[in-house]
Amino acid sequence: MRLDKFLKVSRLIKRRTVANEVSDTGRVFVNGNSAKAGKQLKEGDEIKIEYANRTVHVRVLKIPTTNVSVQQAPELYEIIE
Numbered sequence: 001m002r003l004d005k006f007l008k009v010s011r012l013i014k015r016r017t018v019a020n021e022v023s024d025t026g027r028v029f030v031n032g033n034s035a036k037a038g039k040q041l042k043e044g045d046e047i048k049i050e051y052a053n054r055t056v057h058v059r060v061l062k063i064p065t066t067n068v069s070v071q072q073a074p075e076l077y078e079i080i081e
Helices: 003-009 016-024
Strands: 028-030 046-050 055-060 077-079
Touching (some): 003 016, 003 028
């Protein structure tokens, strides 16, 4: 699954267009490397997102095949920091 789509489906970022913008400005890192929106994710990858006033570091637990509900979204990742 693409990075931007995962960020949207997991509710880490509200909209896919915003996920694209954040990725393309270099504020999203996958496994320590800056990542573009089209980066393919797999289970076990670590994502670090630098927001304006905080940083979120998560590990991908599951890659969904379809859209998930709001209640299922937190099951896709675990917060590291």
